[in-house]
Amino acid sequence: MTLPGEITNPTDPAPAPPPGPVNRSTFFEQQKRNRTATWRLFVLCVFAVFCSGMILSLVLAPPLYGLAVLGLVLAKKYGSVPPALWQWFQDLGTAFMGIMNHFANDPKPPLPPLDVVVYTAIAILVPGMILQFLLWLAIRALYLRAGAGCVLLTLGARAPRLEDLKEKRLVDVVEEMAIAGGVESPKVMILDSAAANAAVVGSSRHDATLVLSRSLAEELSRDELQAVVGHLIASAGNGDLRIAMTIVSVYQAFGLLDTLVNAPFGPRSRHTLWRLLHMALWKRGAADADEVSQLLTQGLRDSDRDDLTVRVERSEQKRGCLSTLLLPVVMFNASLKLTMAVISGLAFEPVAALLWRTRRYLADATAVQLTRNPDALAGALQSLAECGGLIHGGTWASHLFIVGQEARGMPPEVARRIREMRKTGVKPTREEMMKMAFEAMARGDASIVAEERSARDETLEQATGAGMVSFHPPLEKRLKRLQAQGAHYAAGGKRKMSVLVWAIVVLFLGPLLVLASAAMLAAVLMCIMLNFVFVAAAFGILLALVRLIG
C-alpha cells in the first residue's frame, strides 16, 4: 500500500514543491507564537513599570519624608511620639547624610557599611512605590467597576437602522461571526464617518460593543466584512479589552498623581478630583467614568496649562511674591512631570505598544480561524489602508481600531480605483496614489482627506508621552503573516535598504538616539537632585519656623 504523495518509483524526478510561500504556518501556530510573545512583553512591561516607579519614587521621597518629619515634630511638640520611631527617623537621616557626604565632599569620608546603604535606599524608595501602587490599584479597581472602556466613543455613534439593507448586513455579519467564535453577540453601533474603520470598545468581553463606520458596508465585500468583524470579535474574545484598560490605567494613575499635586492650587484639578470622588462614591455611568479618565490624563498632555503654572503666572503678573514661595512646589511639580514624561516615553510606552501589536497579530490569526479565509482579511486590510482612516473624535482610542495611522484615508473614489488596479495585479506606487489623491482633492473631493488630516493632528497632539511607537503593526508585516497563513497577497517588491541608508542609521541615528535618551535621563537626574535640594530647603525652613514658634 502506498500513501498518496509517496514516491513509488525512485527514478522519478523529485516532485515540484507545492505552490505558495515556503514558510507556511497555520493560524494555530501563529496564535501560539503571539501568545508567547505577549507573555514575554508582559514581563518586560512589568519590569519597565517597576523601574519607572523606582525613578518616580525618588521624586516623591523628599516631600513624603518632609511631611512625615514635620508631622513627627508637631506630634512631639503637642503630644508624644514613640521613641523607637523617632530614633528610626534619626538613624535614617544620619545614614542618608553619611551617603550624601561621601558623594558630595572632595576628601571623601568613608561610606557607611553596605547593609546600611541598601537599607537606606530601600527606605527612601518604598514609600513612593507604595503610594504609586495604591493609586494604581485604586484607579484600576474603580474603572473595572465602572465598566468604562472608551464608551465615549460610542456617543458619537448611533444604533443601526435595520431597514437599511447595508446596515442590516453589518448587523448580520456581526451575529454570524459571534456564532463562529462561540461568543455572545456584541452590541453594534454605527458611525457616519467618511473614513472606514472599525473598533471594539468596552471593559471586558461581556460588555463589548462594536463600532463600525457605515462606509465599511459600502467599501468592503461581505467576506471582507466578515474578516474585519472577526478580527474585532477575536480581539474581544482574547481579552484585549482588559489589557487595554490595564495599559490605560497606568496613564490614569500618573494623571491622578499629577492632579493630586495640583489640587491645592486651582479649580481644574479640584474639579477633576471632585468628579473622581463622585464616581467612586455614587456609582455613575460608564460614559461619566470615561470623561473623568480624559480629564485625568489631560493634565499629562498639556503641562503648561495646569493649575500650578496658571497660578504662578497670575501671581507674577500681579508682582506678588507667591511665585517665590511656591518655588519648591513648582520644582517638585516640574520634576514629577518631566520624570513621568521621560520614563513613559522611553520605557513604558514602547513596550506597551509592542505588546499591543502582538495582540493585533493574535486577533488577525484568530480572525483567520473564525473565517477560514485569510484572503478576506488580507483584502480587507489592503482596502482599509486606502479607504480607511482615523475617525474624527475617536482618535484618543485609536489603538482599539483595526487600522490606525497606517491607513491613508484616500477619497472613496480614489480608493476604489486603487483597489481595481490591485485586482489586476498592478500595484500602484506611493507616488501614483498621492497623485490620484491630489487630483481628487483638486476636484473638490477633499472632505475625507481634510477630516482625516485633522483627526491625525489630534492624535499627534493628544498622544501621551513621546508616541514614538505606533500601537498598530505595520501593514506590510500583517499582510506577510497572513500570507504565511495562506492568503494570496502579491507583495510589492520589498524595498531593500541600501548600504548607505544602513550606514546612516547605524552610524548616525543610532548614536544620536542613544545620546538623546542619555540626555533626557541626565535631565531627569538633575531634576531629581534639584527637587531634593529645593524640597529639603523648604522643609528645613518650615521646621525652623515650628521650632521658633515653640
Place this chain on the structure above:
Amino acid sequence: MEMWVAIGIAVLLGLYVISSFNRLVSLRYRVRDAWAQIDVQLKRRHDLVPNLVNAVKGYMDHERNVLESVTRARQQAIAAGSNINERAAAESALSISTGKLIALVEAYPALRASESMMALQEELASTENRIAFARQFYNDCVMEYNTGRGTFPRNLLAGPFGFGRAEIFALEDAGERAVPQVRV
C-alpha cells in the same frame, strides 16, 4: 519522610485528576452548546423557507416543481431525527434546493430588484453563513474535546468517567464532497 512524599504525590495526582475531569466536563458542555447553536440556526432556516417560497410564488408559477421540492426538503429536514448523519443529509438537501431556487430568481429581474426579495436574500445568505459557522464552531469544539479525551494521560480518565467520543458534523452528500472545479 517517605510518607510525606507519598502523600504529596497522591495529593498532586488527585488535583490533576480533578482538574482533568473538570476540563473534560467543560469541553463536553461546549460541544453540547455548539450543537444546540446549530439546531437554533437550522430552525431559523426552516422558518425562513416558507417566507421565501411565498415571496417568489407569484412570479414563478410555472416552476411549481422547484417550489414543491423546496417545501418537501424542508419537511424532511424538520422530520429528520437526532442522528447526526441523517440530519446532515436532510439539511444539505434543503440547502441545495434553496440554492437552486435562488439561482432561478436571478432569471427574474423584477423579482430580483424588489426590496423584499433583496431583504430575503440577505436573510438567507446570513442564515446559510450562520449554519456554516455554527457547524465550524461545533467541529472545532469536537476536535478540542476529542483531543482532550484522547491524549495521554487524560485518555486513562476518559474511559472510566464515561467521556465518549463526539462526532463531527460532516457532509454526507457525495456531490458536495466532490472537489469543485476551480478555474485559476
